[in-house]
Amino acid sequence: MGIISWIFVGAISGFVAGKLMNGRGSGFIKNVIIGIIGAFIGGAVMNFFGNVGVTGFNLRSLVVSVLGSVILIAIINGFGKNN
Template sequence: MTLTALLIFLLIGAIAGWLAGLIVRGFGFGLLGNIVVGIIGAFLAGWLLPTLGVGFSLGNPIVTSIVYAMIGAIVLLVIIGLIKRA
């Protein structure tokens, strides 16, 4: 993985985690935490969405990656929220 690819990966994770933190209010973790949530969310969505038979493209691969990662990060934040409430 090149440095450019790593930076793009981290940027997509940061944007997705930040957006997920805005959508699922009260569960943001700051910049570093949002990057981690976004990256884990990207892996989660990469596994979960094809398993459910959901696949889409928004034309631009980076935008599609951000939306995929955001969906996964939202699912992750909801799960974390449910665990914290229990």
């Protein structure tokens, strides 16, 4: 995937994950960063369970990226709260 695709998928998956986890989006740059890192995390998790990862600009890659972004936001929220 090209850099434009990474930015586009990252923005979408970061926004969707933010809506799922927090009920709101974060901002374009933060959504892109969360989405791109989430794509790496989601790809690693899916490769652990089988050979299903981020392969290009398609629905499966978007779902994997959203899954990884949700995991990333959950980790960030877990470290951010004082228990």
